[in-house]
Amino acid sequence: MPSTPRSAIAVFVAAVLVSVLTACGSDNKPAPAIPRGEVVSTSPVEQLSPQQTTAYLADANIGTPVRNGVDAYRVVYRTITPEGGATTASGLIALPRTDSRRLRVVSYEHGTLVLKSDAPSVNGTTRPERARTIMFAAAGYAAVAPDYLGLGEGPGFHPYTHAPSEVSASVDLLRAARTMAAERQRDLDPDILVTGFSQGGQAATALGKALQGGDAPGFGLSALAPISGPYDVAQVETHGAIDGRVPPAIAVFYLAYWITSMNRIYHLYDRPADAFSEPIADRIDQLFDGEQNEITIGNALPARPELLLTPKFLAQAQHPTGTSQSAVAASDGTCDWTPRVPVHLYAATGDRNVLYANAEHCVQAMRTDRATLTDLGDIDHSATARVALPQILDWFQREIPAT
Template sequence: MTGFSQGGEAATAVGEALQANQIPGFGLAALAPISGPYDVQHVEFPAGVDGRVSPADAVFYFAYWLTSMNRIYHLYDNPAEAFQPPYTDAAELFDGKHDEAAIGKALPPTPDKLLQPAFVSAALANPTGPLLQAMNASDGTCDWTPHVPVHLYAASGDRNVPIANAQSCLAALHTDQATLTDLGQIDHTTTVHVALPQILTWFQQQVPAT
């Protein structure tokens, strides 16, 4: 099982389900997620605020994540509680009719112009209630004990999903079979192109073709 970025986080969750026999007819032989945002509360959210995530990407991620999670966990009664004007209608951009380029153009260049300071302070200092529930729902995919080899891939040069996410995941996995490869000073998109050939070779070693 592998996946990239949001798919890396999904891969860890699906891996757990496969190991627990929750998907009839399929099992887990090895797990190799790439550059996943495994720790929203302690890594991705703070990194989006302090500049470790490039500002334009942080703005997109904040708008996307808050809009999505609000539909599930009801983070706010009024968008103005989270978003500054004139961006209180940011949720309308995520309607399936706007592509990423159009959404990016409609959002501000930096997170401090998008998010309400009080909302940021609460999220960084002491998230509670629905916001904490949403973060916990995103952040629990590495909190299990794999019975198969796990190889995490990330890059210290990634300005979209900092490598600290993968370090957090590695610490949360309850196994000595997990390792983390730092792919170096490359950007987020490049990580998948560098990692996938290595993963294919490793998968073939774990389960040789018959």
């Protein structure tokens, strides 16, 4: 084979390098930073005088005192996907009609929803979540309620009880609220009071952990009051769903929603039939597409967990390994920190949907006498929010009153 002059080789190598770098130049550039919390659009959804606010809350069976009127907005803002890519989400921001220039902030994390249009920023009539947010604004706080990813006007699917994305959506709504308030010549106190119900109880503890831990620069935590959250999926809620302590119809709903959501992030199965029994396997993704309500989904699902899941996946649910273990870890661990602020958990021993042991395990995990648990007694899951939220508002007003 004839030799090739070194100069020719050098020219050839240089040409190859130039062509490769030219072709890949765009890949080598750092990706532009996502402007998290940037406001995309705002739409007024409620403009209430004090009298109208009183009537609005009364219609929602909320009888707490009203200090002022409220202006509430649906806000679409920039945030991130579970994988860290760019997306948008929507949320509710409620500002009190007061003369205070500096406002303390309550973040309310809503409970389980499957229908996009039921999110707090969209549905103000048939769901209580907007009214619960406005309750805090009626007492003089700025109140925010994230719809979470994939609900409200957010694109795509909702990653149900995925704590990292609940936190990112919540923090970025706080950033959007700060911008909105500044445009109205008002400042938001950076230390946030956090509460939430059911899924939102778990989201609230995750948000509190992030705020105290410095994962949301510019914000901190001043008090935390979660209600009836599934804080321990691995040791309490999943086992209760399978052994019958959670009513079978509720258990099937929770399991199906959680597994389909986590599969989109962690790839728990290749085909729905790997996890779900026939004939529901062919329909499971369509049931949780954000366009079906609870009644439609409940009527389509089988009656018991052992009819929902394949034997292999039923065993995997009880003893997760691999990607299933990663998915569980993304829902659990929200109580695994030691608060430096007062924390009041609320739960009911009569609650069969989200078992009381979840809250007991949460308080134990926090390892501090600053975290307390109030037993609301022999009432059902929905009633825990109705009973606890007025108590939480009263506690917030005593602990860190609105300005």
